[in-house]
Amino acid sequence: MAKLRVLSGKGDTAVEWDLKRVKAGDPDAVEAVREAERIFEAQRQRGATAFKVEPDQPARRLTRFDPQVEQIIVVPRVAGG
Amino acid sequence: MVLTVIALELLFVLLIVCLLCRAPYGVLAYQPRNGSARRGDWRLAHERAELLLQEMLSAEEYQQLNRRGYLEVASPSHLGRIYRVPHHQGQVKVVEDGVPVMALCVQSLEPIPDGDAVLMHKLMIEGNEDEYLRIANRFEPTLYGFIAFRPRGRR
Numbered sequence: 001m002a003k004l005r006v007l008s009g010k011g012d013t014a015v016e017w018d019l020k021r022v023k024a025g026d027p028d029a030v031e032a033v034r035e036a037e038r039i040f041e042a043q044r045q046r047g048a049t050a051f052k053v054e055p056d057q058p059a060r061r062l063t064r065f066d067p068q069v070e071q072i073i074v075v076p077r078v079a080g081g
Numbered sequence: 082m083v084l085t086v087i088a089l090e091l092l093f094v095l096l097i098v099c100l101l102c103r104a105p106y107g108v109l110a111y112q113p114r115n116g117s118a119r120r121g122d123w124r125l126a127h128e129r130a131e132l133l134l135q136e137m138l139s140a141e142e143y144q145q146l147n148r149r150g151y152l153e154v155a156s157p158s159h160l161g162r163i164y165r166v167p168h169h170q171g172q173v174k175v176v177e178d179g180v181p182v183m184a185l186c187v188q189s190l191e192p193i194p195d196g197d198a199v200l201m202h203k204l205m206i207e208g209n210e211d212e213y214l215r216i217a218n219r220f221e222p223t224l225y226g227f228i229a230f231r232p233r234g235r236r
Contacts, residue, residue, distance in 0.1 A: 012133055
């Protein structure tokens with residue numbers, strides 16, 4: 001299951017989608033991908049940064065939503081403290 | 082008389098210790114501004130963030146974080162540089178070839194639990210180091226701790 005997680009004051013909120021079901025055209029899976037993409041874009045508009053996270057690999061910044069990515073983590077906007 | 086004073090002082094210290102032991106550091110360090118947010122909600126967020134952090138880190142990294150109180154993240158572009166990210170929110174120490182060279186202060190504009198803050202630093206360092214360094218307020222090491230490189234408001 002691919003996952004988009006958004007870090008927030010509540011811990012993190014996650015949207016999941018099954019890549020196989022998306023490819024098969026399952027309406028629920030396709031809707032989940034659309035919702036994930038909507039959240040991704042909304043967070044980016046607010047200044048958040050998205051990263052592709054893979055086991056044993058350094059994180060890589062994502063500028064565009066990719067439903068093929070297994071794990072995306074969105075970090076809220078940051079500033080110097 | 083002296084014994085009474087000593088006993089009262091010991092009782093006071095004991096009371097403070099008991100109060101501090103009732104809640105984890107993360108709960109004491111942050112008090113939600115939103116009146117409707119309860120301490121229980123924040124505690125749940127804190128626990129959820131810790132579970133996510135444990136999932137994202139390797140077993141060795143998580144052990145290091147718990148044992149030393151910080152996570153070491155290697156710089157992807159500066160040879161020999163290590164960022165020490167504290168488990169509880171605070172300055173990130175920058176160490177080059179074993180020598181502390183500066184401290185960085187970066188924080189989320191939205192309050193997030195400690196576990197998520199650790200993850201935030203790690204992801205930003207690994208995936209967006211130039212921006213991380215550009216945003217951070219820098220502090221140089223002195224004998225007495227770290228002081229700001231430049232006053233606030235001047236870039």
